[in-house]
Amino acid sequence: MSFWQRLFSLPRPPRAEPLLKLRLTRLRRLNRCYREFLGLFVDAAEKQGEGFILDRQYIVSLVERAFRLGYQIVFHANVLRPGIALGSYAVLDRLKAATRDLLAGKLSPPEARLTVSIAENGGSLGERVGERGAGQAEQGNRPAGTAPLLEISPSQLREARRRRVRLIENEGHVASPGIAFGRVSMVKSEADLPAFPEHGVLVAPRLEPTAALLRTLPRVAAVLVEEARPMDRLAVLARSFRVPTLLGVPGATRRLPPGELVTVDATDTVVYSGVFEELILHHHLHGGSRREESEYTLLNGVLWEVGSPLFTTALPDTPSEDRQTLCGIVQSVYTTTLWQIVAGLLPIREGIPFPSPGFPEGIRMVDLSAPPPGAKREAPDAFGRPGRSAWVLAGLVDGEEGGTASAARDARGLLCASDESVTALLSAGDRVVVLEAVAIGGAEGNHAMVCASDAAGGSSEKAESLDRLYAEALRLGLVAVRAARTVAAWGERIPPGSVRETLTRLGELARQTALGTGAARWAAE
Amino acid sequence: MAQSLEVLVLDDEPIVGKRLKPALEKDGYVVEVFEDGRSALARLGEKEFDIVVTDVRMDEVDGIQVLEAVQRMSTRTKVIIITGYATVELAREALAKGAFDFIAKPFKPQDLRAVIEKAARELLAGHGRG
Numbered sequence: 001m002s003f004w005q006r007l008f009s010l011p012r013p014p015r016a017e018p019l020l021k022l023r024l025t026r027l028r029r030l031n032r033c034y035r036e037f038l039g040l041f042v043d044a045a046e047k048q049g050e051g052f053i054l055d056r057q058y059i060v061s062l063v064e065r066a067f068r069l070g071y072q073i074v075f076h077a078n079v080l081r082p083g084i085a086l087g088s089y090a091v092l093d094r095l096k097a098a099t100r101d102l103l104a105g106k107l108s109p110p111e112a113r114l115t116v117s118i119a120e121n122g123g124s125l126g127e128r129v130g131e132r133g134a135g136q137a138e139q140g141n142r143p144a145g146t147a148p149l150l151e152i153s154p155s156q157l158r159e160a161r162r163r164r165v166r167l168i169e170n171e172g173h174v175a176s177p178g179i180a181f182g183r184v185s186m187v188k189s190e191a192d193l194p195a196f197p198e199h200g201v202l203v204a205p206r207l208e209p210t211a212a213l214l215r216t217l218p219r220v221a222a223v224l225v226e227e228a229r230p231m232d233r234l235a236v237l238a239r240s241f242r243v244p245t246l247l248g249v250p251g252a253t254r255r256l257p258p259g260e261l262v263t264v265d266a267t268d269t270v271v272y273s274g275v276f277e278e279l280i281l282h283h284h285l286h287g288g289s290r291r292e293e294s295e296y297t298l299l300n301g302v303l304w305e306v307g308s309p310l311f312t313t314a315l316p317d318t319p320s321e322d323r324q325t326l327c328g329i330v331q332s333v334y335t336t337t338l339w340q341i342v343a344g345l346l347p348i349r350e351g352i353p354f355p356s357p358g359f360p361e362g363i364r365m366v367d368l369s370a371p372p373p374g375a376k377r378e379a380p381d382a383f384g385r386p387g388r389s390a391w392v393l394a395g396l397v398d399g400e401e402g403g404t405a406s407a408a409r410d411a412r413g414l415l416c417a418s419d420e421s422v423t424a425l426l427s428a429g430d431r432v433v434v435l436e437a438v439a440i441g442g443a444e445g446n447h448a449m450v451c452a453s454d455a456a457g458g459s460s461e462k463a464e465s466l467d468r469l470y471a472e473a474l475r476l477g478l479v480a481v482r483a484a485r486t487v488a489a490w491g492e493r494i495p496p497g498s499v500r501e502t503l504t505r506l507g508e509l510a511r512q513t514a515l516g517t518g519a520a521r522w523a524a525e
Numbered sequence: 526m527a528q529s530l531e532v533l534v535l536d537d538e539p540i541v542g543k544r545l546k547p548a549l550e551k552d553g554y555v556v557e558v559f560e561d562g563r564s565a566l567a568r569l570g571e572k573e574f575d576i577v578v579t580d581v582r583m584d585e586v587d588g589i590q591v592l593e594a595v596q597r598m599s600t601r602t603k604v605i606i607i608t609g610y611a612t613v614e615l616a617r618e619a620l621a622k623g624a625f626d627f628i629a630k631p632f633k634p635q636d637l638r639a640v641i642e643k644a645a646r647e648l649l650a651g652h653g654r655g
Contacts, residue, residue, distance in 0.1 A: 053634065
């Protein structure tokens with residue numbers, strides 16, 4: 001029995017191909033839902049990062065879209081594996097009713113939370129929800145005893161701002177709003193991070209989302225990075241830790257001398273010289289933080305409730321910090337959705353143990369989001385999903401022994417990663433564009449990813465990084481195809497629904513890539 | 526420029542006033558926030574504000590009513606309308622009735638600050654001419 005037959009539980013070869021075509025089409029639609037989830041994530045992340053006022057209308061709209069996608073995913077999952085997610089309809093219905101009740105109350109009672117209990121859901125879906133809401137609500141309220149003691153008038157603040165020396169003004173993108181002060185401390189490489197001073201202002205030419213950074217962020221007052229974009233993973237990390245952060249600030253390392261005391265207003269993209277006491281006081285009294293806004297607390301709670309009970313793996317070890325940002329919550333919905341699909345397509349019903357005793361013989365599943373047994377490097381589980389992704393990336397790109405990559409190389413057959421991990425893997429090489437990532441695979445075909453890059457236009461360092469990435473992907477058994485951006489459209493020309501042709505062409509492209517002939521010839525055809 | 530101008534913010538969603546007040550105060554505006562249209566109208570009857578920022582769709586008193594009330598009380602007060610995407614038509618109606626400008630939700634405080642700054646410039650220019 002081929003991998004495809006095992007994957008889709010097809011009894012006889014003659015029936016296999018048309019059914020495979022239909023199911024692949026369904027899989028594509030499922031992938032479209034993922035992309036929409038990712039769209040939600042991007043939308044929420046942009047709006048949160050850029051400091052939008054997220055009013056109830058927006059929240060309602062976001063929640064409604066999340067439900068719509070939830071229903072679509074359940075539908076597609078049921079078509080792919082009949083009945084596997086039937087119980088999800090009832091779960092979604094009850095959640096939707098409860099959520100609408102909550103929203104109808106204008107999100108006002110911070111203690112309000114959903115308490116939908118799912119006792120019987122077909123054995124494949126979530127267990128229960130509602131226990132985290134209280135903790136988030138507690139964190140969301142201003143602690144007793146922190147009422148304002150002083151006041152500063154708008155005119156005083158205006159005068160103070162006028163007098164202040166501005167080292168940087170209206171430059172950079174807001175990745176995480178807020179105001180903080182501290183002494184400038186330069187980080188030129190990851191080696192500088194362990195000795196980073198408590199409550200320093202981190203200034204760097206660029207910053208990778210590594211485990212070392214995750215350990216450092218809790219003691220960082222603010223972050224300023226020259227080369228970064230608001231949608232980088234770094235921005236997600238900064239928001240997770242609620243560190244005021246500006247990205248893409250040109251010449252920050254040159255303009256901010258190490259050791260200088262500065263005040264960073266990441267909300268208004270201004271860096272003042274010295275400690276701007278009036279502004280800090282005003283922010284303390286009136287600015288608050290997202291954590292203190294009940295709307296955010298409840299929105300996070302609602303979206304978490306929408307996502308988590310739908311799926312088998314609710315990522316119970318994900319720490320609360322990761323869930324306290326809006327984008328983190330939407331991302332977790334996305335992630336758990338993906339895991340549900342992976343679990344639904346493969347013969348695993350309860351969670352995703354690695355390796356699973358029930359897994360088809362000859363195929364080993366490698367979880368890119370967990371450290372392999374005996375890994376030398378410490379897996380930053382305590383830091384949640386961003387940390388694990390960063391750890392995986394470090395393992396793959398650096399090629400360090402003992403990391404996930406080497407464990408994956410030892411795998412006999414299938415590498416099955418969530419799309420998120422695959423996307424993260426590809427994101428490790430800058431300028432890589434994923435055209436399609438399909439959760440298929442096997443000893444003969446493996447995991448297929450269709451991606452494009454314009455590394456030819458980048459620096460040699462980037463090109464080398466990409467080379468390593470693709471070489472690693474090929475060693476892992478992935479079908480990875482590299483093409484210049486100008487010929488990126490080739491991926492879209494692969495006829496949809498034709499499994500055999502798609503795999504044949506992908507295989508040929510992979511072979512050419514491995515031989516160093518690239519995709520240009522294919523694209524020219 | 527535009528310092529000491531007084532701004533009334535009216536939106537029935539608490540988060541709007543909560544976020545706008547500190548943002549506008551940073552620019553030196555004196556800000557009063559209301560979540561209830563009737564209280565805001567009562568306050569407008571007591572005091573002339575330079576700029577009024579109001580949501581267009583609220584339960585008891587809508588933004589158009591606030592606009593009309595302000596125009597009856599003071600011809601110099603600039604009214605800025607905040608609108609959800611579902612109520613853009615209503616915002617256009619408000620503009621036709623004399624609102625200074627409108628801004629669509631969701632928005633950043635900086636976006637509104639730019640509109641308020643424009644209104645403030647116009648107010649001060651009008652004051653200078655007068």
